[in-house]
Amino acid sequence: MTVLVIGANGRIGRQVCALAAESGVPVRAMVRHRAEEPLFEEQGIDTVQGDLEGDFHEALDGCDQVVFVAGSGPHTSADRTLLVDLHGAVRAIQLAEEAGVSRFIMLSALRASDPLAGPENLRPYLAAKYAADLILQRSTLPHVILRPGKFTDDEPTGLVSTDPDQSVGIDISRGNVALALFAILRNPDIVDREIPLVDGDRPVDAVVG
Numbered sequence: 001m002t003v004l005v006i007g008a009n010g011r012i013g014r015q016v017c018a019l020a021a022e023s024g025v026p027v028r029a030m031v032r033h034r035a036e037e038p039l040f041e042e043q044g045i046d047t048v049q050g051d052l053e054g055d056f057h058e059a060l061d062g063c064d065q066v067v068f069v070a071g072s073g074p075h076t077s078a079d080r081t082l083l084v085d086l087h088g089a090v091r092a093i094q095l096a097e098e099a100g101v102s103r104f105i106m107l108s109a110l111r112a113s114d115p116l117a118g119p120e121n122l123r124p125y126l127a128a129k130y131a132a133d134l135i136l137q138r139s140t141l142p143h144v145i146l147r148p149g150k151f152t153d154d155e156p157t158g159l160v161s162t163d164p165d166q167s168v169g170i171d172i173s174r175g176n177v178a179l180a181l182f183a184i185l186r187n188p189d190i191v192d193r194e195i196p197l198v199d200g201d202r203p204v205d206a207v208v209g
């Protein structure tokens, strides 16, 4: 059954798509620009053009799960945060609900549930994620909310922890986040859970698989 990856061209999205394709999991990459399609097509990955700031309902046709890894990024203004990280995510949740997908996997953020405790420049982003997460939790969709710490581009170790309070820091490599998302994707029994995640010392599959 096909998995729609929203935000497929991002640094995490590309890795999730590649892991799925390598394992023979049918995946559809939603990209904003046609020019990005060859990167996926040469890996045998189906693509669909769609923008969270537009109408993307056709992207969900025939999809069984959704992985949401899109984000407006740290260098955009709060209006983009509102339109992409909040409204775009909410539309994706609504469309997935209408399409009857079996599970919605949301890439959120550690401590998104307390935006006012975050650094001032991150508060609009954390508030957007918090609101989208709440809407997902209150929807009829079976879901998983992954809450990673601060991303690095370190080599993925495949070792993580779900207990940031007991960890040295809150860093996590993007590669480890992709491995965790893929482990969740492969295990349909993981539903209605929130999973904090940082780099650690336990194999990804043992922690979230």
Ligand SMILES: NC(=O)c1ccc[n+]([C@@H]2O[C@H](COP(=O)([O-])OP(=O)(O)OC[C@H]3O[C@@H](n4cnc5c(N)ncnc54)[C@H](OP(=O)(O)O)[C@@H]3O)[C@@H](O)[C@H]2O)c1
Residues within 6 Å of the ligand: 006, 007, 008, 009, 010, 011, 012, 013, 031, 032, 033, 050, 051, 052, 053, 069, 070, 071, 072, 073, 084, 088, 107, 108, 109, 110, 148, 149, 150, 151, 174
């Ligand atoms: N940085 C952190 O420490 C941290 C921690 C926790 C969670 N997160 C979340 O994780 C997300 C993914 O991280 P990443 O490193 O993979 O980010 P990234 O490389 O910036 O990828 C974000 C993706 O979202 C896509 N996107 C942006 N606006 C869109 C729109 N209107 N419609 C459709 N797609 C859109 C981008 O498309 P284009 O490729 O076309 O630009 C890009 O592919 C972040 O955006 C953030 O929400 C980040």
